[in-house]
Amino acid sequence: MSRLAKLLFAGVLGGSLAATPIVEVSAQQVAAKSSAKLGLGRLALPEEVSAWDTDVRPDGKGLPVGKGTVKQGDVIFQEKCASCHGEFGQGVGRYPVIAGGIGTLKADRPDKTVGSFWPDASTFFDYVKRAMPFGNAQSLTNDEVYALTAYVLSMNDIVKDENFELNEKNFTSIKMPNAAAFYPDDRETAEKHFWKKDPCMKDCRAATTKVIGRAVSVDVTPDSKAGPKVD
Amino acid sequence: MSDKPSAAILNRRRFLGAAGLAGTGAALSAVSAFAGEGGKPDPLITEVQDWNRYLGDGVQSRPYGSPSKFEKDVVRRDVAWLTASPESSVNFTPLHRLDGIITPSGLCFERHHGGVAEINPADHRLMINGLVEKPLVFTMEDIKRMPRVNKIFFLECAANSGMEWRGAQLNGCQFTHGMVHNVMYTGVPLKVLLDEAGLKPNAKWLMLEGADAAGMNRSLPIEKALNDVLIAFAMNGEALRPEQGYPLRAVIPGWEGNLWVKWLRRIEAGDQPWQTREETSKYTDLMADGRSRKLTFAMDAKSVVTNPSPQAPLKYKGRNVLTGIAWSGRGTIKRVDVTLDGGRNWQSARIDGPVLDKSLTRFYVDFDWNGQEMMIQSRAIDSTGYVQPAKDELRKVRGVNSIYHNNGIQTWLVRAGGETENVEIG
Secondary structure, eight states, X not given: OOHHHHHHHHHHHHHHHSOOOOOOOOHHHHHHHTOSOOOOSEEOOHHHHHHHOOOOOTTOTTOOSOEEXXXXXXXXXXXXXXXXXXXXXXXSTTSOOOSOOTTOTTSSSOOOOTTTTOSOHHHHHHHHHHHOSTTSTTOSOHHHHHHHHHHHHHHTXXXXXXXXXXXXXXXXXXXXXXXXXXXXXXXXXXXXXXXXXXXXXXXXXXXXXXXXXXXXHHOOSOOTTTOOOOO | XXXXXXXXXXHHHHHXXXXXXXXXXXXXXXXXXXXXXXXXXXXXXXXOOHHXXXXXXXXXXXXXXXXXXXXXTOOOEEOGGGSSBTTBEEEEOOGGGOOSSOOOGGGSOOEESSOOOOOOGGGOEEEEEESBSSOEEEEHXXXXXXXXXXXXXXXXXXXXXXXXXXXXXXXXXXXXXXXEEXXXXXXXXXXXXXXXXXXXXXXXXXXEEESSTTOOEEEEEHXXXXXTOEEEEEETTEEOOGGXXXXXXXXXXXXXXXXXXXXXXEEEEESSOOXXXXXXXXXXXXXXXXXXXXXXXXXXXXXXXXXXXXXXXXXXXXXXXXEEEXXXXXXXXXXXXXXXXXXXXXXXXXXXXXXXXXXXXXXXXXXXXXXXXXXXXXXXXXXXXXXXXXXXXXXXXXXXOOOSOOOOXXXXXXXXXXXXXXXXXX
């Protein structure tokens, strides 16, 4: 055995004989070590950034130049959207209902639509531009998305005039009816009582505990014996 | 590979089938069902079996191994009526057939909004743009040259147990709790990538975007991004599965699954959240007063008994193993309590296996069952002192329309015959 090999061998043995602690390195530690630039990746070209960066924010940042009217939106909607969302936005099958439902959010079965629930109109533009029509994403022009947004706003009585034209200049003037009803996560205060010192262990409730509901009576569980075909 | 079932295998199948029926019948025995019963020797022992005589398949008959053919029923399942189309849908991990803490990659539940994107890693790009010094594009090769880490985390869909707000609905822990999995990820800390691009001081939020047909996008606060978020390319030691975002996904420890953008293609830095569809119209929590919480990221501590459960009833009196999983998006699991009498009396379960930050934790109660009816529940307590609430305690605060973040205590009713049901008690 060469001297080098002996040294290496001893190193391996030594390493395995010593009690090796499990190394837990935090993400920050790894990142800190590499804070000097790695020199990986390349500059993104402006054409590349604009091809992918289509997102739109409530303050209007990201809105492209374009325009479309309620009337134009109606035509596009009936052609490209109504087969899933229904002629009046009422939803076909289990596809999303996108119109109506205003005033139902406290009801037993709320209808969460663009009009009754969505806090920002920009969300609709951003989403339709990136993901609709379902199965043919990113096929709509900016003008078509403006027109569809205008039409869905009018379906929800948020704009009243069928000649209304939506564009990048007047977009942020649209106010959604349910915008004020959202508030940030407050679980750590509103649910503070879930942090309990000593949860009860003995005689915590009456001995009369009864079954008050059964999944088998609802009977919506798929037959787990049949299951999907896996061959 | 030869797949002709031998007579012995067919016999064994019939045997197991009959035993399965006996197990669900009223006649529960305290001993194993078939070993030498009635003094008759067990032919499985006294006769030489085919697999003991003939050669089995050689190496390379399964170049990528899969589970035994006797495990065919251990699969993800969906609930067809839940969603409009299978491309924007979900299926569920068979928790009742798993043990330990790691979920096998092929059983990790799926949730897609535009189907599974099939992307050749050579064609995948990750862009970082927005409030950065230098907008950058990375290839997968670039990312694999960066310092990487290995971390185990649970991923729970915010809508896990979402069907159960109004009462017991689905009869099986696969369906009530199966939108959770636990995997070891290999990936690069997001901070490494952000440092490479150089965040501007006013960058307070990131938007993560997928390359799928939903163009999934979510906003992420910068503190979290710099703390423990990973950009992962491997799970359980191998490349991500296509259903889990191959070739690249975000790992957002302890936070709701929807943030873990799959097929990750772009990260934009900005000074405020984007208010995307999935963080406004979905994944917000509608309260009884008609208002809604938003940006509810952390997953509250939760647990469920996976055995027994409706899909895994008790078969024997006498010795049994109760097991389940617990997890918390705020830290580690400190303790799990189990009750067999509907919450009247509790005992602390035995935790076995690693107890890791924001990971599934496995618990057991080894017990004797005399055939009495039981109402089984488990209650997780995490390292912040949070105690998993009863369903009614949760409803008191949140009503029944919030869909997401249902971490209420689950009740299984075990009947005298061993059949187990999802029930609500009061």
